[in-house]
Amino acid sequence: MASDLQLNLGALRSSIQLTLHTHHASRIWHGRDSSQGRATIIGLNGFISVMNKMKRGAEQDDPYSDAWMLRIEGKLNETKGTLNVLREQVDLVLSEVPAALSLGENLNIQPVNLPLFVNAQLGFMAVYLLADYDDLARRLILAHHTALIDRNTLERWLNEGAHALRSLFSLAQQYKYSGVQRDDYAANNAAALKARERFGDVPQDVLEGTRRSRFAPPMTRRSAIQDPQADENAAVDAAIDSNDAAEDDDASPGFTPTEEEER
Template sequence: MNNIGDRPGPLRNSSSAEFNTKEAVALFYGRKETEELNAIIGLNIFATKIKDINNASHNDDPYADYFLLNIDSALKDAKKTLTEWQNSFTELANSSLVTIDQGSSINPITLEASFSSTYANIAFSLLKQADNLMLTIYALKHIGLMNRVNCNKEITKVNKLMRKTFLSADGYKYFNINRKDVEQKTARYNQAHVAMKFTENLSTGIMGKTLRAEHAPNIVLDPNEVFRKKPKPLDKGVSDD
């Protein structure tokens, strides 16, 4: 029998998607730089960085809030661009007198994600959108509506867009600071400001918590602030009885 005070633990969710292009799978896992190949920033690394930034934002780090705003903007821009490209190529496909099957891999890979951050899960959805877009591009090449050179160029554009999006989480460094450190310009704040290569102060909107990313976490209450609050005096004539 459960005790009255028992509560369920944190929620855990996962999602999965089927991927058909090798480029999308490479963008999921990432790749280290070699003499022959450039490094690929993967969704897994992006998700790990966002988790750290999210935790810092929860603990009142205004620099984490700054980076979450950049991540939010990058993901929204990527979605808008991918949608525009998809619509453009779909229109090109529809101009053909034959019905074009987008096609699929003979051996698609199902990838599962159990990211704790909302932004990492949004990025996973965008990666699937990029996979569908690249399938459309390959189909246009197959049917003869796009030549090999232009096909490779468009595939490269999709890859660059996704890598640029994943890079939006780069640059943040954890220094265990909060807004009080910034306001009081502590040594830890100075270290963080220099290490993250900031040349200007954070905006008043970020410092005042009025400017935050759409899916930013709740900011934990400072226990010192809670205990400092004095109880409101009872109104005259009101008793506790």
């Protein structure tokens, strides 16, 4: 019978890669090390990794991950706005080219192709922003080469775009998975108390689940536990204490804007 036919379908996969033409965008991809006394900032690949972890945290009903997704989504939109302003400025500059002169695309003869493994939509949004910055850099370099802008303007606009992206990545570095769920807050157990002490309060509408990122995944709540005390001890000892043992505890993961985002 056709109705008895079972199809063993695997997961969908798509090969995705990013092509970059400028050293300016390539440096954003790689991130910034701690040389010259500056703070280390992750690159795009590191940002994508954090977004994948953040999405998994939100799937596990962690209210802090939901709050972070909202915060990162807002920062992504802010960064996009900055790049759009720069794009409008370079469009205006290039519009001054005489009609008799045709300027072709300013492309690298040997671009770099980078494979991408992205499981979170917020990660893809950052990929689009880096691609936009690479295009912006190409056009700015062309504008300088054709005497439409001077060197100072070129460097200032390139730095503005790079600063916006590094500020986004710097913010993402502060994220930590809390290990608690909304049920912990409802029970006001030791795990919730410790998470609140360490990470601060979560906005009430986020805690209630009524306000989430537009890309937030469906939540998976833990099943009922017969021994509440065992659940509480596990949440405290395993989910909180051992969760971020390999991470730097000095970074403040609060949900109010900080000045630690890339200056």
